[in-house]
Each structure stands twice: as structure tokens, then as C-alpha cells.
Amino acid sequence: MGLRVTFLSSTLSGLRQIPTGIWALGCVSLLMDVSSELIHALLPVYLVSVLGVSMVTVGIIEGVAEATASIVKIFSGALSDWLGRRKLLAVIGYGLAAVTKPVFPLAATVGWLTAARFVDRIGKGIRGAPRDALVADIAPAHLRGASFGLRQSLDTVGAFLGPFLAIALMWLTANNFQAVFWVAVLPAFLALGLLVFAVHEPPPASDRPKRRLPFSKAELKRLGAPFWLVVAVATVFSLARFSEAFLILRAQGTGLPVVLIPMVLMLMNLVYALSAYPAGVLSDRYDRVTLLLIGFGLLIAADLVLGLADGLTGVAFGVALWGLHLGLTQGLLATLIADSAPPDLRGTAFGIFHFAGGLAVLTASVLAGALWDVSGPRATFLAGAGLTAAALVGLGYVGWRIPGLGTSPKG
Numbered sequence: 001m002g003l004r005v006t007f008l009s010s011t012l013s014g015l016r017q018i019p020t021g022i023w024a025l026g027c028v029s030l031l032m033d034v035s036s037e038l039i040h041a042l043l044p045v046y047l048v049s050v051l052g053v054s055m056v057t058v059g060i061i062e063g064v065a066e067a068t069a070s071i072v073k074i075f076s077g078a079l080s081d082w083l084g085r086r087k088l089l090a091v092i093g094y095g096l097a098a099v100t101k102p103v104f105p106l107a108a109t110v111g112w113l114t115a116a117r118f119v120d121r122i123g124k125g126i127r128g129a130p131r132d133a134l135v136a137d138i139a140p141a142h143l144r145g146a147s148f149g150l151r152q153s154l155d156t157v158g159a160f161l162g163p164f165l166a167i168a169l170m171w172l173t174a175n176n177f178q179a180v181f182w183v184a185v186l187p188a189f190l191a192l193g194l195l196v197f198a199v200h201e202p203p204p205a206s207d208r209p210k211r212r213l214p215f216s217k218a219e220l221k222r223l224g225a226p227f228w229l230v231v232a233v234a235t236v237f238s239l240a241r242f243s244e245a246f247l248i249l250r251a252q253g254t255g256l257p258v259v260l261i262p263m264v265l266m267l268m269n270l271v272y273a274l275s276a277y278p279a280g281v282l283s284d285r286y287d288r289v290t291l292l293l294i295g296f297g298l299l300i301a302a303d304l305v306l307g308l309a310d311g312l313t314g315v316a317f318g319v320a321l322w323g324l325h326l327g328l329t330q331g332l333l334a335t336l337i338a339d340s341a342p343p344d345l346r347g348t349a350f351g352i353f354h355f356a357g358g359l360a361v362l363t364a365s366v367l368a369g370a371l372w373d374v375s376g377p378r379a380t381f382l383a384g385a386g387l388t389a390a391a392l393v394g395l396g397y398v399g400w401r402i403p404g405l406g407t408s409p410k411g
Contacts, residue, residue: 059369149280
């Protein structure tokens with residue numbers, strides 16, 4: 001009991017120490033996620049039930065969209081290093097995402113929806129790596145895990161509120177998809193305004209190395225072996241983490257009514273939001289690799305439950321485990337990237353990290369859709385469990401090969 005009280009007290013104290021810029025970036029992510037999830041919580045069902053597309057098409061759309069974001073991140077991250085201006089690229093990325101939101105309610109065909117999703121993800125790609133590098137630049141070294149965890153938690157609160165609003169609005173509008181999509185426009189522009197006026201980028205370090213051509217051999221070599229090993233493990237892990245659209249469709253297959261479909265993402269993101277910040281705090285005190293191993297194990301458990309469960313209760317438990325694994329892995333992987341990369345190459349590092357993961361997600365989503373069409377959901381989730389097991393073994397090897405990798409820097 002005393003240990004729990006001490007941890008809670010120190011956790012709340014840590015929140016007060018986190019810089020204002022991290023809170024602002026977290027709130028920007030929250031608002032944009034409210035906007036995005038209002039749309040994405042309904043989009044798979046809208047594509048399948050209203051426009052009549054196949055599961056393979058859903059997988060291709062989701063995979064290409066996310067891979068596009070990740071491919072763009074590798075260039076925007078390197079550009080933010082070269083320019084030394086991360087906020088500028090973040091503003092462009094969030095701005096592009098905001099201006100494309102009205103396309104979703106106006107689109108009448110699969111082609112328009114695909115194009116809107118594609119452009120929206122370009123915006124995500126432009127902002128992603130510079131924003132993560134900006135978090136690492138603002139956060140004190142001894143609070144780096146907590147800072148990434150806080151931003152991730154606030155981001156996920158938005159991902160929870162978005163589906164919640166989608167349920168309420170679908171009920172109020174009698175399942176009018178377009179009306180709900182229009183509501184998503186407002187929080188997107190609020191996020192852009194908050195970023196412009198409330199986030200202040202720290203000046204470049206006085207000992208910043210001379211600018212070199214992005215992705216030159218010398219720059220890539222400076223990233224070091226620990227960074228490349230983390231990326232390799234994270235990429236294999238991403239092959240097991242296909243789009244959450246398949247969680248929605250798994251729940252729909254158990255008979256969940258359309259109006260309640262967003263509850264799938266609500267449950268996942270509630271668990272995610274509640275676990276991400278505590279996981280970050282723990283990672284500043286204990287070994288990060290060990291916590292990641294636990295997170296990988298949770299994804300294996302989630303895949304097994306989702307693959308083998310017959311009813312809605314079992315699927316709900318699997319979705320909760322999926323959210324818990326996200327809380328214990330996503331912020332920690334980002335923190336390990338920040339730990340292992342030189343400060344002036346963090347944008348490049350996050351870009352490479354997201355690029356590799358995006359290609360893996362594209363592959364995973366397409367294969368998951370094809371496997372689902374051929375063999376059903378059980379084979380899809382069991383295959384995910386097998387790939388996660390491989391990533392778990394790889395992470396254990398990395399932790400053994402580089403013993404100090406998971407140790408938090410001291411401020």
C-alpha cells in the first residue's frame with residue numbers, strides 16, 4: 001500500500017515538472033485525434049457497409065494510408081535536422097491535416113475517400129518525426145520517458161473522445177455518417193491554432209555540428225548500432241500490429257450494432273491513455289527494455305484472445321489487452337529512439353523509425369486483410385501472435401547485446 005502511495009505521489013509530482021511545451025504538444029495531439037477518430041472510428045464500417053468494398057480493399061486503404069505517413073516522416077525528420085526548425089514542419093503537417101478534413105463528408109466515392117485519407121496521412125507524416133524530436137528537445141533527460149508518455153496519453157485521450165463523440169452523434173443523427181464527419185472539422189483547426197501560439201521551440205544548441213547532407217553515409221553512421229538494433233526490433237513488432245480497423249471488424253462480426261462500433265476504439269484508447277504515462281514514469285526509474293518485453297507479451301495475449309474468443313465479452317477483453325500493450329510499448333519505443341540517437345539527428349532518427357514501421361504496417365495490413373478473407377479472423381490474429389513472439393525474442397537479444405540501452409539518462 002505504501003509503495004503504491006509513494007508511486008502515485010511521485011507520479012503527480014512529475015507531472016508538475018514536465019515543461020509547458022510538452023503539455024501544449026499533448027493537447028494539440030488530443031484535439032487532432034478527436035478530429036481523426038471521429039472519422040476513422042466509422043470509416044471501415046462506412047466503406048464496407050455503405051460503399052460495399054472488400055476486406056482486402058480496407059486493408060490496402062489503411063495500409064497505404066499509414067505507410068504514406070511513415071514514408072513522408074523520414075524526409076520531414078531529416079529536413080527538421082537540417083533546417084534546425086522542427087515547429088515549422090509540425091505546423092505545416094497539422095495544417096494540411098486540418099484543411100483536408102472537410103473532404104471526408106463531401107466524398108461520394110471510394111476514390112475520393114482514399115484520396116482524402118492519403119492526403120490526411122501526408123500531413124501526419126510531415127508533422128510526426130519533427131514533433132517527436134521536438135518533444136525530445138524540450139523534455140529534461142531524467143523526465144524523457146514521462147514526457148513521451150504524457151504526450152502519448154493526451155493523444156490517446158483524444159482517440160478515446162473521438163469514438164465517444166462518434167457514438168453520440170451517430171445516435172443523434174440517426175446514423176448520418178456525413179454529419180458526423182463534418183463535426184470533425186472544428187477540433188482539427190483548434191489543434192492547429194494551439195500549436196502556432198502555445199508551443200515555443202528551444203534555440204539550437206551552441207555546439208550544434210555543421211550541417212551535412214541528410215542521409216549521408218557519415219550521418220547514418222553517427223546514429224550508431226543501438227539505434228539500428230532498436231529500429232530492427234520495432235519493425236518486426238510492427239508486422240504484428242496491423243491496423244486497428246481489424247479490431248472494429250472483429251467486434252462487428254460478433255454482432256455489435258453499428259451505432260456502438262466506436263466503443264471498440266473507445267475501450268482500446270481508454271486503456272491506452274491510462275497506461276501510457278505511468279509506463280513512461282516507470283521507464284525513467286526502471287529498465288525500459290524489460291517494460292517493453294512485458295508490452296510485447298501483452299500483444300501476444302491480445303492476439304490469442306481475439307483469435308480464439310467466440311463472443312463479444314472475449315473480444316472486448318482482447319481489445320483491452322491491445323490497448324494495454326500500446327501503453328507499454330509506443331512511448332517507450334520513442335523514448336529508446338531519443339536515448340540512442342544524437343540530439344542533432346533526432347529528426348532523422350524518428351523519420352527512419354517511423355518509415356520502417358510504416359512499411360511493416362503496410363505489409364501487415366494487406367496480408368491481414370487477405371488472410372482474413374481466405375481463412376477468417378482467427379488465422380489473422382494467431383499470425384500476429386507469432387510475429388510478436390519473434391519480435392520479443394529479438395528485443396531480448398538487443399537487451400542482452402547492449403545492457404545499458406534501457407537505462408534512463410539522469411538529469
